[in-house]
Amino acid sequence: MQEITRKNARIWSMLGMRRTVGILLKEFAKEDRAFVFATADMARYMGAEDFSETFPDQFVDVGIAEQNLIGVAAGMQKEGFHVFAGTYATFLTARALDQIRVSLGYMKLGVKLIGISGGLSDGNFSPTHMALEDIADMRAIPNLTVISPADGAELVKAMYALRAHPGPAYLRLTGRANTPVVYTQEYDFAIGRAVCLREGRDVALIAAGTMAAAALNVAEELCKSGISCKVMNMHTIKPLDEAALDAIEEFGLAVTMEEHMRAGGLGSAVAEYMAQKEKRPVQLMLAVEDVYPQSAEYEQLLESCGLTVSQMTERILKKCRELGLLPETTANCRIKGERK
Amino acid sequence: MKTGKELEDMAYEMRKDVLRMAYHSGKKGAHLGGSLSAIELLAVLYGEIMHYNPKEPLWEGRDRFIMSKAHGAMALYAALKQAGFLSEADIAGALDGTSPYYEHPQRNEEKGIEISGGSLGQGLSLSVGMGLAMQKKRNGQSKIYVMLGDGECNEGAVWEAAASAIHFGLKQIVILVDVNGLQYGGPTEKILRAGSLKDRWSGMGFSVLETDGHNVRKIREALLLQTDAPKVILAHTVKGKGVSFAENRVEWHSAFLTEALYGQAMEELGACRK
Numbered sequence: 001m002q003e004i005t006r007k008n009a010r011i012w013s014m015l016g017m018r019r020t021v022g023i024l025l026k027e028f029a030k031e032d033r034a035f036v037f038a039t040a041d042m043a044r045y046m047g048a049e050d051f052s053e054t055f056p057d058q059f060v061d062v063g064i065a066e067q068n069l070i071g072v073a074a075g076m077q078k079e080g081f082h083v084f085a086g087t088y089a090t091f092l093t094a095r096a097l098d099q100i101r102v103s104l105g106y107m108k109l110g111v112k113l114i115g116i117s118g119g120l121s122d123g124n125f126s127p128t129h130m131a132l133e134d135i136a137d138m139r140a141i142p143n144l145t146v147i148s149p150a151d152g153a154e155l156v157k158a159m160y161a162l163r164a165h166p167g168p169a170y171l172r173l174t175g176r177a178n179t180p181v182v183y184t185q186e187y188d189f190a191i192g193r194a195v196c197l198r199e200g201r202d203v204a205l206i207a208a209g210t211m212a213a214a215a216l217n218v219a220e221e222l223c224k225s226g227i228s229c230k231v232m233n234m235h236t237i238k239p240l241d242e243a244a245l246d247a248i249e250e251f252g253l254a255v256t257m258e259e260h261m262r263a264g265g266l267g268s269a270v271a272e273y274m275a276q277k278e279k280r281p282v283q284l285m286l287a288v289e290d291v292y293p294q295s296a297e298y299e300q301l302l303e304s305c306g307l308t309v310s311q312m313t314e315r316i317l318k319k320c321r322e323l324g325l326l327p328e329t330t331a332n333c334r335i336k337g338e339r340k
Numbered sequence: 341m342k343t344g345k346e347l348e349d350m351a352y353e354m355r356k357d358v359l360r361m362a363y364h365s366g367k368k369g370a371h372l373g374g375s376l377s378a379i380e381l382l383a384v385l386y387g388e389i390m391h392y393n394p395k396e397p398l399w400e401g402r403d404r405f406i407m408s409k410a411h412g413a414m415a416l417y418a419a420l421k422q423a424g425f426l427s428e429a430d431i432a433g434a435l436d437g438t439s440p441y442y443e444h445p446q447r448n449e450e451k452g453i454e455i456s457g458g459s460l461g462q463g464l465s466l467s468v469g470m471g472l473a474m475q476k477k478r479n480g481q482s483k484i485y486v487m488l489g490d491g492e493c494n495e496g497a498v499w500e501a502a503a504s505a506i507h508f509g510l511k512q513i514v515i516l517v518d519v520n521g522l523q524y525g526g527p528t529e530k531i532l533r534a535g536s537l538k539d540r541w542s543g544m545g546f547s548v549l550e551t552d553g554h555n556v557r558k559i560r561e562a563l564l565l566q567t568d569a570p571k572v573i574l575a576h577t578v579k580g581k582g583v584s585f586a587e588n589r590v591e592w593h594s595a596f597l598t599e600a601l602y603g604q605a606m607e608e609l610g611a612c613r614k
Contacts, residue, residue: 036476057476063507068465068500075469078455079477098459099497103466107447107456 012152022047089115136264408463
């Protein structure tokens with residue numbers, strides 16, 4: 001088991017999730033003879049270029065053929081292997097959607113899918129390489145677990161948890177190399193249980209993936225205006241942690257933040273649950289607004305989608321103003337027991 | 341080894357069961373045409389070629405059958421009854437709206453149904469995964485028989501899977517294409533011209549055999565023949581085979597069998613046996 005230490009966190013951050021996952025795939029192959037890594041010509045991009053040489057019997061590359069990737073992975077899983085299948089998030093989830101639906105959702109074959117370049121991180125390659133509908137597609141499929149880890153440490157946690165999880169799942173990797181670090185020490189991770197990263201009382205920020213680190217920065221910014229934010233890392237988007245959402249029903253505002261289309265993502269998942277509650281906060285959904293952004297570098301893309309820390313802070317401040325949630329004093333935003 | 345006559349008798353019983361299921365399915369209709377075209381292929385597979393044990397359905401050394409053209413479900417159920425997986429009661433209740441034996445089969449390995457089907461073009465990919473697993477498990481004994489439709493070969497995913505079967509050298513996979521020449525909307529050649537299916541498969545590296553898909557002796561011969569490469573059997577069949585009003589009629593891809601038509605069909609089947 002890879003331990004969460006400051007040093008490891010730094011290494012994983014440097015590598016980014018896409019290459020950190022390669023380390024884990026090799027470790028799993030070493031530990032479990034029935035473990036198989038299947039890909040559609042993307043091993044090298046996932047930091048697993050040497051996987052095929054080190055573990056030739058546990059490696060399958062079907063070429064650039066995502067539909068076949070799912071069928072082959074499912075067929076092996078059916079015959080008793082433990083298959084993790086990875087490639088670009090959007091090609092994996094959108095192109096092979098029906099195969100995922102039938103073999104993983106309907107037949108419940110426990111293949112674990114790894115989608116790399118979730119969100120906007122590879123947007124310099126144009127919108128074809130942005131994964132902006134993958135959460136919507138995956139979470140609509142019964143029996144499928146959907147996880148988007150906050151940083152490299154949580155990716156490690158999620159990979160181990162998924163290895164022990166019998167059902168099928170989709171793991172969405174976000175961010176580029178030098179991903180912001182959220183965790184530098186051990187913590188409890190469980191599928192379906194959100195992690196509170198910061199306590200607060202006025203506004204709840206709910207995020208997944210690298211957006212969780214951004215949410216912490218937004219909370220710090222809003223603190224300057226006296227707004228106390230609770231930050232929730234909703235790493236498991238399905239099944240959603242409903243108890244964690246019940247705990248914010250008294251809040252004035254809940255903000256969901258995601259690199260995903262507004263339709264069907266984390267914000268939608270939260271809204272679907274909250275809509276049926278009598279008591280609930282107003283929800284501000286920060287997401288990509290039903291457009292394919294122009295091709296650009298990651299940071300520029302976040303800006304064109306209104307998802308940088310300063311843009312999100314402004315939008316939340318504006319909403320707080322509209323709702324009359326701005327406090328009179330800016331002195332008292334931190335509350336006891338909060339974690340930095 | 342069974343005699344040709346015994347396999348023909350088995351096919352006869354299976355056809356009657358298919359007609360019964362189609363009739364009992366009620367007004368919504370059932371996929372009669374593509375079930376009747378596949379009968380002899382399944383009779384030879386389950387009657388003679390495949391190794392399986394209904395008392396130990398998950399036996400590792402079993403041969404697997406993958407019904408990729410899953411609208412042929414009734415033919416599969418009829419074969420599974422002959423093989424001892426399904427009972428008379430299962431057949432009597434199949435497709436009735438409450439039975440687990442759906443219009444398209446749902447995975448139930450205990451009953452010999454390896455995969456769920458209905459969305460075309462996926463069975464061969466699953467078979468490739470299973471074949472790879474057997475290769476890795478050093479199971480050199482089991483074979484995987486996959487049945488595709490010629491209409492199903494419209495699906496691009498079939499060809500992704502085919503390329504990988506060759507690439508991974510999976511000789512335990514045997515593909516049977518039920519070439520009945522018709523699909524839902526009309527003749528296969530009219531809907532999407534395939535060119536030569538034989539050239540397509542052999543061009544990819546398969547050993548391709550063509551045979552009469554209603555002649556049990558020839559089917560057996562094709563299945564027993566050793567080939568250098570993974571085998572594809574193009575079985576030329578008649579959609580709706582055995583029932584005069586359904587033979588080669590596109591509307592019988594899926595249709596409703598009235599009491600009168602059911603009676604006529606059963607009579608015709610019986611007459612053929614005399």
